[in-house]
Amino acid sequence: MSSTIKDVARLAGVSPATVSRVLNDSAGVRPETRERVETAIRQLNFTPSVVAKGLREGRSGIIGAVVPDITSLFFMDVVKGLENTLTLNDYRLVVCDSQNQAKKERENCRWLLTGGVDALILIGPMQEQENLVELAEQGVPFGLFGRHLHHPNASTVNVDNRTATFRAVEHLISHGHREIGFISGTPGVTDGEERLVGFRDALSQYGLTFRPEWVQCGSFSEEGGARALELLMSGAERPTAVFAANDEMAIGALYQAKGLGLEVPKDLAVIGFDNVRLARLVSPALTTVNQPRLDAGFRLAQNMLQRLAGSADPERMILPADLVVRQSCGCRWSSYSAADK
Amino acid sequence: MSSTIKDVARLAGVSPATVSRVLNDSAGVRPETRERVETAIRQLNFTPSVVAKGLREGRSGIIGAVVPDITSLFFMDVVKGLENTLTLNDYRLVVCDSQNQAKKERENCRWLLTGGVDALILIGPMQEQENLVELAEQGVPFGLFGRHLHHPNASTVNVDNRTATFRAVEHLISHGHREIGFISGTPGVTDGEERLVGFRDALSQYGLTFRPEWVQCGSFSEEGGARALELLMSGAERPTAVFAANDEMAIGALYQAKGLGLEVPKDLAVIGFDNVRLARLVSPALTTVNQPRLDAGFRLAQNMLQRLAGSADPERMILPADLVVRQSCGCRWSSYSAADK
């Protein structure tokens, strides 16, 4: 078992209080006493319990992050951004996975809160709005990525989904497309719904009619995207381009198109959203909207740190997202094609 | 702030002891008292502090996992396997990222240990062997994925790198390749070195000579793989096939080959290792060795749980890994090509 401060005190022939002083570099310890204590610490290979320390001090130095899926490259990039900033400021980040279940997400949050985290950051929340409010009211600084929440204790970072989608669809239209399908995500997820709004904006702006039968749900997954494309292509009238509300679905659509004998981008143009690492690597390389996820994490971390230091208030940030043009939209360009003749 | 057991006790007009009894469903509380306490708990929206509970009970219900990089799909799949099993058994998994730094890995481990985790699992360790021994001796059950450690307190899960690589190279040889290059990972990483041994085994088994100049380091990264391929192809004699010690490097090589005007698999066959999700999606689809990572996580979690329950000893497991044949090796097959004519 691990040794305690008492063991050290006994070995050094002092009281626990003195050991504590040595541990925290407090003044007022005679050099030779300090020496004796330090020797004892080394002998026992002693490290103070962060649990006990945190309990007493009311500050743990831990920030908790809850993610919907720890294998999601997209969300993990945001976590990276958080982490880089937080660890530089001597906070420690622990990550809990909710396995895509709203219930587990809620449990994780509550659990971290009772675990004494100094701040809680929820990435891509699946909670009902009212639950978010409740979490925001638990007393520790609360941060969100990928969801809006107007609450005096909530910092939020979001991407400007609407404008970004508008630009992407505009790009398709500028290629001459007038029949454009939309592959939507899981209903109720804000990001996806904002993207649909941007999509409709673009259509109406350019005088195209919105056709409900050309919106198919792909549930944000590769398989869903493949199925959705199949449905879009099974009607009498087929769109000549599709916008998918995320890259996973876009990639599913890309491969499904191949399966249907369609050549992308000649027979069908595809644009996604997120710019995951895969986007560059699939063939044809996927044109997509880049979300500045590292930066999002960074910005959120910055604000949380300032809040912890008492030098800032919660902030609501909206980040721009820009179109990354590759091959799947019909333009002649890709990160690798530069080397092609 | 969050309320404490004392607040509840005061509100319900009982002692903290009674509240604790209600919380833990202990017998010997009068129904009406219990009722009163439960009302108070609900009113204050009280959840007991896991920190205090853990401190007192000497058992936290937390298992710590330390990973080299939280954006690594490969390692995260192992974590998923762990998690599925652990959460079903009422343990909670917290994940710490070491940002690919051995020093941070060490800090994370020590920190989790003083944080009172019930078990520690280290995924893809970057530590010196002696540090691993030290960690194993800290008293809590210790588990490792991706590293060998003979220690009475260490459970380990590894893949049979040597045999799997042997088979993969054998496959290339069966296609008629006699000049085969090897793209190696970061020096010192066990997995990579075992794969090199398997590679040499295969060469000598089939009477081919091993050429040191045909081994280039790619540091397990996509860029490294690209650079390594460039070096392999810059000599007077060029290999007709390469085996990369992981998929990242194989994918880098794949795209670099395109850049060099080589067609895969006609001009150059490529095989990777890991079977990451990308492997199926790149073009041509990557032939690779599949590591049963979910299963690895599952097996490790099972053993750790049994150890925690006192019903098993640490175990050393070696899992088989099998070749997944797609297109990059020259065979006519891929998960998507089935739909091609």
Added chain:
DNA sequence: AATCCTGTTGAAATCGGTTTCAACATGGGA
């Protein structure tokens, strides 16, 4: 009426640290 259970409850110790406050020794100044 005295005794003994039994069921219900609270006071206090405990986990491993930190911090406040008081105690003590030492040395300098009056």
Added chain:
DNA sequence: TCCCATGTTGAAACCGATTTCAACAGGATT
């Protein structure tokens, strides 16, 4: 010689829970 300031140390309270043990009330038994 006495007093006080200073430096060093330890005893004890505290953080928020659990658990042991003792106390107490009420009913049943003798």
